[in-house]
Amino acid sequence: MRTQIAVVGAGPAGLLLAHLLRLEGLDAVVLETRRREHVLGRIRAGVLEPGTVDVLREAGLGARLDRVGLEHRGFSLRFDGAEHRIGLTELTGKSITVYGQQEVVRDLLDAAEPEPWFGVSDVALHDVTTDRPSVTFTDADGTARTLHCEVIAGCDGFHGVSRNAVPVSTCERAFPYSWLGILAKTPPAHHELIYAHHERGFALHSMRSPELTRLYLQVAPDEQLDEWPEDRIWAELALRLGTACEPGPLVEKGITSMRAFVAEPMRHGRLFLAGDAAHIVPPTGAKGLNLAVADVALLSKALTSWLLHGRDSEALSYSDTRLRATWRAERFSTEMTEMLHRSADPFDQRLSLARLRRVASSRAAATALAQDYVGSSEGT
Ligand code: FAD
Ligand code: DHB
Numbered sequence: 001m002r003t004q005i006a007v008v009g010a011g012p013a014g015l016l017l018a019h020l021l022r023l024e025g026l027d028a029v030v031l032e033t034r035r036r037e038h039v040l041g042r043i044r045a046g047v048l049e050p051g052t053v054d055v056l057r058e059a060g061l062g063a064r065l066d067r068v069g070l071e072h073r074g075f076s077l078r079f080d081g082a083e084h085r086i087g088l089t090e091l092t093g094k095s096i097t098v099y100g101q102q103e104v105v106r107d108l109l110d111a112a113e114p115e116p117w118f119g120v121s122d123v124a125l126h127d128v129t130t131d132r133p134s135v136t137f138t139d140a141d142g143t144a145r146t147l148h149c150e151v152i153a154g155c156d157g158f159h160g161v162s163r164n165a166v167p168v169s170t171c172e173r174a175f176p177y178s179w180l181g182i183l184a185k186t187p188p189a190h191h192e193l194i195y196a197h198h199e200r201g202f203a204l205h206s207m208r209s210p211e212l213t214r215l216y217l218q219v220a221p222d223e224q225l226d227e228w229p230e231d232r233i234w235a236e237l238a239l240r241l242g243t244a245c246e247p248g249p250l251v252e253k254g255i256t257s258m259r260a261f262v263a264e265p266m267r268h269g270r271l272f273l274a275g276d277a278a279h280i281v282p283p284t285g286a287k288g289l290n291l292a293v294a295d296v297a298l299l300s301k302a303l304t305s306w307l308l309h310g311r312d313s314e315a316l317s318y319s320d321t322r323l324r325a326t327w328r329a330e331r332f333s334t335e336m337t338e339m340l341h342r343s344a345d346p347f348d349q350r351l352s353l354a355r356l357r358r359v360a361s362s363r364a365a366a367t368a369l370a371q372d373y374v375g376s377s378e379g380t
Contacts, residue, residue, distance in 0.1 A: 003029040004307060006135045006149040008123060008162050010039055010116040012101060013275030013292040014155030015108035020059055020300035022113070026307060029147060030116035031123060031137055033156075039118070040109065043183055043252045045101040046206055046214055047193075047286035049375035050094045052293045061107045068209065069099035072192055075373075077356060078242055079197040084360040091363075091370040098193075100208045101289050125152055125165040129269030150270065151303060155296070157276040158261070165271055168263040173334070175258035175282055177201070177341055179216045180228055186248025188213045189241070195284075195340055196241045197356055202284075202341045203240035213245060218341050225255055258282045258337065260330055266295075266319040274299055279326045284340055285333035285373070287380055294379020295322050321378075329380050332372040 005021055007014045010032035018028040032039060048056075048069070056062055073089035089095050109115070119140035126134045135147045154162020187210060194205040201218035208214055215237055219228075230250065238244040261280040266273045275292030298321060302314035338348070339355040359365045 001029070001145060002148045003027045004149060005029075005151045005153055005303060006031065006133075006147050007153045007155055008125070008135065009154070009156030009160055009275075009277070010034075010118070011155060011157055011275060011292070012104055012108065012289055013277075013296050014153065015105060015112060015116070016055075016059070016293060017153055017155060017274065017296035017300055018116075019061070019108055019111055020296065021303060023059060024300065024304040024308065026304065029114075029149075030112070031120050031135065031147070032116045032118050033120055033123065034118065036109070036115075036118045040102060040106060042105070043100065043102055045283075045286065045289035046098055046208060047290075048097040048099050048104075049290045049380060050096070051375050051377060051379055052290045053097050055293055055297045056104070056107075061104075061111060064103065064107055065097070065099050068103075069097040070207065070209075071095050071097055075193040075195065076190070077195050077197075077360065079353065079356045081242065083242075085192075086359070086366055086370055086373070088370050088374055091367045092374050094374040096374060098207060104289070123156075123161055125154075125162060125271060128152060128165050128271040131270075133270045150307060152271045153296075153299065154271055154273045154277045155275050158280055160277050162271065162273060162277050163263050166263070166265070166268040166273060168265065170264075171262045173260040174221075175260075175337060175341070176221060176344070177218050177258055178221050178223060179256045179258065179283065180219045180223065180225070180233070181214070181216045181252070181254055181256060182233060182250050183208065183252040184213050184215065184245070184248045184250050185211060186213050186246045187211060189243045189245040194241055194243070197340050197342070197352060198240040199342060200236070200240055203237055205237075205241055205243070205245070212251070213248070215245065219255065221257060223255060225253065228253075256283065260334060262323070262326055262330060264319070264323055266322055267315075272299055272303075272315075272318060274322075278322075279330070281329050281333040282337040283333075284337040285329065287329040287333050290375060290380045291326060291329050294325060297379060298322060325379055328372075328376075
């Protein structure tokens with residue numbers, strides 16, 4: 001088999017990259033270890049920056065997003081028993097869109113022509129520093145195959161194999177807490193997102209639609225899901241958010257560890273890394289999906305210039321450009337995480353409150369936070 005770009009991974013990064021490349025007239029094949037239903041059912045991010053929405057609209061993927069996406073012009077910070085609204089539109093002129101990652105993935109799969117190869121195994125990358133790289137894999141029927149290509153895009157997330165083919169240096173930080181997340185069939189308790197700092201821990205109120213609420217609680221890193229029966233979750237949310245949600249049936253319940261991770265460089269020969277394969281941000285700043293989209297928006301342009309027009313400057317600078325944006329997002333996501341979570345350390349506890357009070361009392365500090373939250377035109 002032969003293609004121009006072999007894309008490893010059918011998460012939002014891989015699917016969007018293949019879509020953007022095909023719009024430019026390039027040929028791309030996507031390989032995915034999981035089944036289609038699994039990819040479609042994965043509930044994760046929910047906040048799209050305006051830059052991400054622009055990329056999706058320009059790629060012809062805006063119809064459902066514009067119909068059911070929820071435009072938010074601000075969010076609430078709650079601490080010290082009081083509410084402080086961060087007016088994103090008032091402070092930056094921009095707004096965010098609440099639209100689930102699984103909806104983005106659904107739109108991308110609806111538009112995918114051809115479909116990814118789902119259910120593949122034994123994926124291995126070869127000869128990435130030569131002009132003739134390839135990917136070997138076993139297809140869902142058990143047939144061993146080789147995909148010859150000009151470029152490989154490693155979009156296979158944090159647990160993928162692509163990063164192993166790059167001599168990367170890595171930086172990592174594990175945070176001393178996890179998030180317990182639920183998606184519940186109940187109307188949101190507030191019309192905007194609420195980020196709550198409480199002495200019992202952080203809580204986040206978000207949503208997916210007027211009928212679906214997404215909620216998160218800071219829990220200990222080794223917390224077991226069965227220690228959190230539904231009654232306990234709803235009671236804890238009400239305490240920390242200061243607003244009671246109407247309990248409803250759970251569509252999903254899971255625990256996510258909090259880590260920051262960056263692999264440098266993001267290119268090795270003809271292998272390019274994008275999205276979570278190259279970097280993880282702690283979720284508090286809602287940057288992960290947006291970074292992945294910005295990576296592949298640049299990568300599709302760079303590969304188009306290189307493979308169709310023989311200009312390789314953007315491909316050569318891809319890693320440096322995206323690592324600068326990655327570190328901007330790591331800085332912001334780490335600050336949001338440390339400001340909003342409850343630490344066991346008394347000094348950190350006072351620091352969190354001092355940071356929150358500054359954002360609540362200084363327009364300059366609130367504006368800086370709002371600008372980081374909505375992202376820059378270079379892709380967060
Ligand atoms: P992934 O979505 O991980 O996709 C990688 C794909 O590669 C997967 O389908 C995987 O099955 C496949 N794969 C793995 N190994 C192989 C292999 N060997 N061969 C082929 N395929 C392979 N981000 C935000 O921007 N905003 C938010 O509000 C937000 N909230 C979040 C909340 C939670 C609870 C979590 C967990 C994450 C959140 N994120 C958020 C982060 C966001 O979900 C990720 O950054 C995003 O999924 C990255 O997309 P990706 O395509 O790079 O990776
Ligand atoms: C959501 C997730 C986040 O990490 C965040 O900061 C805001 C919203 C969400 O899943 O809706």
